[in-house]
Amino acid sequence: MDSFLAPNDYKSPLKPIWCPGCGDYGVLQALYRALSAVGRPPHEIAFISGIGCSSRIPGYTTAYGFNSVHGRALPIAQGVKLANPDLLVVVAGGDGDGFSIGGGHVPHAIRRNVDLTYLVMDNQVYGLTKGQLSPTSPRGLKTVTSPMGSLEQPINPLLTVLAYGAGFVAQATPADMPGMTTLIEEALRYPGFSFVNIQSPCVTFGEEEQQLRAHKARMKPLSSLGHDPANQLAALDLARAYGTELYTGVFYRNPDPPPTYDALIRHRQAELQRGEPRPRARVLERYLQT
Amino acid sequence: MREDLVVGLAGSGGDGVVSAGESLLGAASSQGFYALMTKSFGSQIRGGESSCRVRLSTRKVLNPGGVLDVAVALNWEDFRRFGAELPVGPDTVLIHEAKAGPPPEDLTPPGQRPRETLAVPLAELAKTAAGTDRAKTSVVLGLISGWFGVPLEALDRGLQKKFSQKGEGLLEANRKALAAGLAHATQRPLATPRSLARPQAPSSKLLCDGNEMCASAAIFSGCQFFGGYPITPSTEVMQILSRELPRHGGVVLQAEDEISGVGASVGASFAGKKAMTATSGPGMSLKTEILGLASIAELPLVLLNVQRGGPSTGLPTKPEQADLLQAAFSAHGDVLRPVLAPTSVEDTFRLTVEAFNLAEKYQTPVVILSDQEIAQRKETVDPIDVSRFEVLERLRPTAEELARGYQRFADTPSGVSPLSHPGMKGGNYLAAGIEHDAKGAPTASGAVHAAMNAKRFRKLDPLQSRDDFFERQGDPDAPLALVSWGSSAGVAREAFGLARARGMRVKLLVPFLLYPVAEPVYREFFASVRRGLVLELSHQGQLYRVLRMYLDVPRDVTSFARSGAQPFRADEVLERLQGLAEAS
């Protein structure tokens, strides 16, 4: 076993492009700490992201990173994990990357239940491209692509992910760093698809009422409400308040996690490979006509 | 005695026409014949019109053939729906269900009649012998045995294969029908006998289609991950691998869509495994963005595109060769990716192995451009000695290189930089779609971008001198040239043989590497050429266009191309060549 890995062992020399004041700085620090707590060495971690400000995050860690294309981090990450199930696989992106262009991949990643952790930095806006509407923007929000106010109902990422059956769903904010650190660590440790929606405000294009100091005032830990994370129905009910309440903590943790897809595959491979090994050189024999 | 026989059968899906063809194919191959079978059908999932062509020969079969030697029509409506796919000519022996009445007038070109037209009471014979008129295709097999010399025992074994699982009674009944057909034929010899010669030294052969070959070669090459999505006509590759790959420790993921499938494959490649995906035209369009990602991230990937009629949904069950422009050029930015094209079921194995080798060696996506005909036709193949194929692995950093400070995208002289993967200590790097420097850090520097583009292109320079990706036949100084690729090359080879037999000075070029265009090879080939044809199945003549982009193609080398679903015939190519030879 490797010796202790400090949070700074996960910090790469690359300087973030994020604006000073961005919530993602907090997320990054919490991630360093959570990774240190879990203790996997950087070379055994694969960190996959899409496109967006928050998707730059893999490059700021010393893990193997893959900053891929918009909306496709989840499929790529599943390929990584299935090719090498011993890796710790983390996926990150924003609300647009995950729920707009990437939305079609979310249900399948969840129902497949490959063991990975998906961190979404939700700021209700498209920051990298200068402030357009995002799928979690509240109705009526005025942005550069909704100058008269958005006419769309936002998607509810918590409800969506819960409804698709994810086994670990939590929400966090950098306004509560210790809490967020713990949640990320728990998500990393959860055996299966785990999801943390992180309300990480955009200091340049986000609304004033959505900045971190506002979070501090508004946030309500689910534990203070007496919520039992094993209760999926209660979790769904609480998740409906996304947009009005800022609940932090674990919405749902499956008390009896089912086997992960990668574990099932491993099991099946082991079964199939019992008995006579089939050398690749004889692969055409089945087609021989005698 | 004939060395070669082309049999075409048509009826309704419920008649078991294709099964009969398969029995014939199986019988022929077990007797040491070379054989090839294609199928064609209507758009219903079952019960539409159904047909097949089986070509048997004592020599290697190069293509499905042209005008039928033997045509079998169980009814005229279904037979006619296939039009030019089942051409009947003055040399054809036309066998038909007697009850269907005489052949329609327009079955043959005006002024031509089939050599013999034989009305056979198929349904009646079946009813009498087997107790049901459904056994009529077994009667047909008996007729073929009697009139054309296909050995009965072989056909009998085919029946066993088909019916033994379906109840003993059925097998017996169909055997009787087979015997009845044979008896009918024996009692009514053909006016012009045309029995098949027996193969001289019959040997065991493989019998499979292009998709099976590709899947097998992928396993052989050490592919460990397949991510894909069902699409006609490539789905079989995923199906075969989903059964076989886990036995070799690999994973097959039927993803939620085409993009996710190739995305997962790219992820697996990033994780250090040989990875592949398979699709057809529409899927390739969807996968384009991820292919660009793999190119800039310099990750190995094999993509099989089994071309079908396009554009868009096009003709899902018909072959066409119109995805070359997409395979080579479909990318934003400057991207160079190799495109390989098999010409037969046989060379699908070798070229799939080569595709994996190129992908791993040059850390790039490689497209295998097959087509519906090659992928789904059953072909006998002489056993392949796989030991002669080298299987290459990606260049990985040494322990020393990792200790010294590893740079994933170091600008090496060859352009290929050692590729690490998660799990490898000291090899940590950021793979990205964004432009990056030698360490992998994102950059927008023009100078670095230029150097990186140069690196990504330079690493493929050795492909310019890969002679082994080109088949050349004929007099190197011949002034008349025939160039072809993919399934059309099979027709070109036959036409070339016929042309040479007639004393024409002609040479043949079949490229297996379509892109990048190996300019030195083409320049040498075209040096002596005054006239010629580039034969391919697409409206635009896509290879011809690509060659014109990169080379000075001799002015009188022209494109002989047409839209898919109407494969070329050797005789029409020969005619064109003759015209060109006479003109000079």
Place this chain on the structure above:
Amino acid sequence: MGPIAGFDFERMTLRDALDLAVLIEEEARDRYWEFAEQLATHDTPEVADFFSRMARIEERHRGELLERRRTMFGDAPSSVERRMVFDVEAPAYDDARAFMGVRQALETVLAAEVKAYAFFSEAVPRVKDPELKALFQELRDEEVHHQSLVKAELARCPEKADDSEAYADDPNAQ
């Protein structure tokens, strides 16, 4: 929820208190380093340098407290974890801004010192042990001292509001 999680003030020992104080300085130091890096990357060198200086100052405080801890308790294991400390003396993440001026930076530091002062003030009546009380009083008074230093620097700062935003270019889409 207060800035210290999972720790019982009533049961705190002197050793714990010193360890906590060290971590508080450490958190502040790290946050100032982060701000320094962020602002250096975002071309605000004057304030980047300022935050570097603040980080070094916090490191010095930390060093002094650590020395005391070592003298009194050697290398005895600590019961206090870094994750128990959150934004005690460290400025909040969203206090940084691109193009921020020195005045704004000083105000950020001042706010952090005021926060820390409030924390230590609250801690004083909650602890029973006289040595602990003395320690927290000392730390509280330190904050007063720091605040006066910062206020003095602020006084030397030009009075006008920071107008760097007005001169800066619009954000760039990537």
